[in-house]
Amino acid sequence: VRAVRRRAKYIIIDLSPSEDCLVLHLGMSGSIRISGKSAQPEKRPHDHMEIDFRSGKRLIFNDPRRFGAVYLIPAPALDRHKAFVHLGPEPLEDGFSAAGLHARLKGRTMPIKQAIMDQSIVVGVGNIYACEALFRAGIRPTLAAGRVSLKRLEALAGHICAVLAEAIAAGGSSLRDHRRVDGDMGYFQHSFGVYDRAGEACPGCDCKPSRTGGIKRIVQGGRSTFYCPRKQS
DNA sequence: CACGCCACCTGTGAGC
């Protein structure tokens, strides 16, 4: 193993001397763990791949729902691989901008929420962080992507970066299974403004939870969307 | 090409 890095939601492990990349995607339910040299390495349900290292350690890829993926790709072909060829910019690196977003979204009728979850437009934004970024930006998730002004996209781009950075610093969002590398839970779920809070009052808003007020849940593209109708227009 | 819908899987919790 020469390096471990990431592109979008793919973990990339650079190998030598083969010059191959071992690429892992955890899907919705995947995890990897390292088991030590213990005489009796534990087996768990849904362990799908094990790699033994000379050190005696073992890398185990576990994925109950099997939405994850494993590829072995020659390094020079990585960018041309089907999983990588269409990927958009990284929100936390140079190359991500509201102007770029504006250009990609021009004329698109797809809802803005689905657009920012589209990995060809911007990578790394999943269902939770799409909801949270739109909430912070005050943008209604159902708006046609092509009709969101550059000014509002500037706010949105900033909030996408901020939400992701905060979530990473918090160790992610442990809704149920997600764990940090050290096994501890992430705690960004405690900072959700709207996600999984249907019926509640949103923070910083005087919307009262009631029949008509409070955070709403709708379905877009088969995924739950949470938003505050008062704050997001 | 854009878009809406559905498939891929298993586990869990709510409701009856």
Added chain:
DNA sequence: TGCTCACAGGTGGCGT
């Protein structure tokens, strides 16, 4: 207790 149903962090393929 046990059944059925809805839903879950993501992605890709199909038909229109």
